[in-house]
Amino acid sequence: MLGGGLLLLAVGLVARRGGDGVAPVESVEPGSASGVAPSRRGPVKAGAAPGAEAGEEAVAGAPRYDATTCWKDLERFNEGVSLDTFREWAAPLLSSRDPLVRMYLKERLTELIGNDAGRANEVLGWTREAGPKEFKVFAMALKDSEAVHLPEVSRKIVELGLDATLEPERRAGVLSSLDTQKQLSPEVLTRLTDFAKDPASGEAGWAAARTIARVMKNDHERTANAAPYLDKLLNIGTQSLDEHVRYMALSTPMETAPVLDASATDGYAKVLTTEGSPDGRGAAAHNLSLSEDRAKVLETFASAFEPEKDVCVRWALFRFSARAAGKDALPVMANMALVDPRFQATYQDFERIYASGVVDFERVWLALADQDPYGCLHRD
Amino acid sequence: MTRTFLLARALCLLTSLSLLAPSPSFAEATGTPLPPPSLQPETCSVEGLMDSIRRGLQSKSPAYRRYLRELLKESAVTLPEEQLRAAFERETEPLMVEHLAAALAAKTDRGESVATLQLVGKRASQDADPAVRAAATRALRRTSAEEHTGDLYSRLVRDASPEVRMEAATNLIEDNQFVYAGFHGPASDTAVAAAAASSDSKVTARILGNISTAAISKESAEQLHTLLRGDDAEVRAAAAKALGGVPAPEMSRAxxxxxxxxxxxxxxxxxxxxxxxxxxxxxxxxxxxxxxxxxxxxxxxxxxxxxxxxxxxxxxxxxxxxxxxxxxxxxx
Amino acid sequence: MRSPKSRLAALTALVALPTAALAYTAVAPYPSTVTATTYYSSGTYHGAVDVANSRCNYWGAETGVSATVYWNVTVRTSGVVCNGNGSGNQNEALLNLGSGWSFRQWHWIKTSDSYDRTCNRCQVGNLGGTGNATGAHSHFQKDQYGTKNTSWYSSYTSKGEALDRGELMGYI
Structure with a gap:
């Protein structure tokens, strides 16, 4: 259900767009398919087409293109604008409903910041009070600037992002301007980790975990070393009280795909038995599929399968056995299918694919008759 | 082509190349305070956009140049098609041809008629000026062109101009990766067919060395085996590399x-x-x-x-x- | 992650995974309100972005990626459904991003536009609520090998936000 503020916003929007815009609707909630989500199905509050019933095929809606906007004097804006005049000059564009020109403003502001710490910190200061659309432009411009890599800038971003006087969404956005950092110092890594684990941090803590993961990827691409970040993400993933922050920390290593050493392998193996959320346990299985010790991973998956009651986590243990060890995992997977006969058809599919000569797990995945045989992606 | 025309083109190119570096602001450079621009929203027109782009080529701001290119492409679905086509057909400056061609192709890719994209394909293969053919070819990169232009790519890789041939190769490579994620049989087959059709060994090698063959047909796999026995070592190396990625039924033979x-x-x-x-x-x-x-x-x-x-x-x-x-x- | 012994102080960039080369922009497919991101209002895990507009079967459901790409379109429900017809029955447009990564767009209503197609924000159906839904909306999800990824959407996209068509939702 949307709050009063949003209702006002929506009403304004409809007026501006002549009635073809957004009307408030009930948030779409999951049904009980996942076994964890309370059902909150209810009537749609507004606008469902009358007589919208299954049966006859719909007539394709005519394409409705928004006419683009050309801005008189934009050339002069572009040539004449400076950081000092940016907010004043850009005001009509910032308040417009033109995504294209807002993207231009973001890129132009990045150019104006350049590699100058003073300018970057000035724009950072603007993010304290900026309205939502302005905020996006300022924070994203800062994130993409050269100056964001200067220590005196990144330090101030951390300070503002951790400033408890700001609302969580704003702090989340500020922290995310660190996502392009090439690396994080041990001190900043520790501060962000502690913040992400702090129950009071809310959405900003979630964003902090994501920033650690994104910088891990940047750093790993240059140095092949993800260890300090992975250690912190595992720490957040096991210690945060917020399930969503834990999931962010447990799942984002998939973007870097680090090969786990013995310590990380142990850490994620523990998550399989200690994490309360099935999604978190599934993410741990995902990470474990890339380990230096494949035999240990297969053994861990084999022993975790029977006690695991959630079919989606079982499906993760099953498919990631194949990612860990290829066709050598088939005996382990066959045993899983004996424990849970629902997996027999899927096992036969894997067996067929490996017998055809496919070795690359990406191709195995694409060759599966059904990538979602247990409805695990369909919880929405 | 006249010498004056060539000189004008070279100057234009030099201007755009030398202005690539981002710069803070013109106002800061001169120190002159300027009044705020009025920034009134207006309806876009083909001519207005073309004028902006022509002037924008001189801008020191890559962000502005990118914006103008995107604005024209985004506008393509709402601008009068006849005006857009007419502007494209009378334009001879390669850079401007490329902008207009990209807009015409974008119109098709938004779900509109394939005719505008095909117009670009025609210019890419038939214009008398090789620089224009190359520009029109570039405009088809990362679009759905392969699906709407028949054997265009097998012709482009045999173009008299090496620039056109290489631009066509780049299109096939980038389409394969960015449009089709390497797992679309027809796109990979188009690329293999073009590689085999070209008599420019550098083009053949470049295509085969940089595409995914994960979903190619039996016939395309056969082509790779044939190319593996060719005289040119670069082509043999690329064909050998391409054979490493063939689908399961072809793996054993490969x-x-x-x-x-x-x-x-x-x-x-x-x-x-x-x-x-x-x-x-x-x-x-x-x-x-x-x-x-x-x-x-x-x-x-x-x-x-x-x-x-x-x-x-x-x-x-x-x-x-x-x-x-x-x-x-x-x-x- | 490696033992300290084999860690390298400075490497030339490692071979980037195919996904690293891709940075598509995910954008709102029609004027809409963000109704859920990581959390539902109830606090239940969602792990994806939902954008909604109440005019079911009115708006075309444009593919929400601002680039020309090949969409694999799967129709599981043929009729007009606005308020859900059960888990697993959602119509889906699927974008293969390589290395096991997928981007999925759900719940639209089948029309004559619903076929595999290569396009940039073209319609694959009409805005609807097929599958597990309580109202017309579009669900955007990114996953690798079936594991949901929640980090793609912009930190600046928040629940309750009104989005214009074409406005940034995140990077995939």
Missing amino acids: RQTLVALYRDESDVGVRTSILQSLARLGFASAVPELRGLRNVDPRLVPEVDAWIRALSTGLQEWSLILREKQRLQQAR
């Missing part, structure tokens, strides 16, 4: 051919490609094969060893094995 070829081949580049493809076709099961070939060419013993080490990690995805091989080699 492996046998490549093992046999390794012994008969003398070119080190071709042999390097063969080793990579054997690794890719077999993963861990290729290790005995690689050991068997280890002493055939002393120059490639380190390469064979690097593949054996990378495959011995037991990783099950090709992209990860490639990454691991590079890491291990850099660590030594």
